[in-house]
Amino acid sequence: MSERPRELTTDVLVVGAGVGGVAAALAAAELGRRVILTAELDWVGGQLTTQAVPPDEHPWIEECGCTASYRRFREGVRAYYRRTYPLLHAAHDDPYLNPGEGHVSRLCHEPRAALAVFQELLAPYQADAQLQLLLRHRPVAATVDGDHVAAVTLLREVDGERVTITAQYVLD
DSSP states (O other): OOOOOEEEEEEEEEEOOSHHHHHHHHHHHHTTOOEEEEOSSSSOOTHHHHSOOOOOOOTTTTTSOOOHHHHHHHHHHHHHHHHHSOOOHHHHHOTTOOTTOOSSOSSOOOHHHHHHHHHHHHHHHHHTTSEEEETTEEEEEEEEETTEEEEEEEEETTTOOEEEEEEEEEEO
16 A cells, blocks of 8 residues: 655654653753654653663762753652652652662652653643654654755554654754
């Protein structure tokens, strides 16, 4: 079957919704750009939401050395635990709560906590249609002009539908 792909246009296309892809999509949306974020899976967040891998960070992460958006994510994970789990008062009041008490990271947490925070961060932009999230879509082709990627064609695994997205900027 050679149906013509559905076509979409956006300011920024982010192919891949791992931690970096979500951060890029949020940054572009915060700057007022229309964004399409794609994910091959049913959810966003990469290793933090699929493999129970804690963030890999330096020992001074709580004091300095991270972006404001990453700080919002970290505080979002802590807020998720404070409102969702019955914590001891000392844990609840700890500004540097480490829910998993792991030593690999200063913020060990369950994958579902990271997913909930990512969804919460994306929600305002999705609600006003500034950001569109395409789940279960994988890239299968690209239209390239020199070193500029002008469009990407994605395949939706569930039904084989193809969508071609043209964007000013494509991030992969």
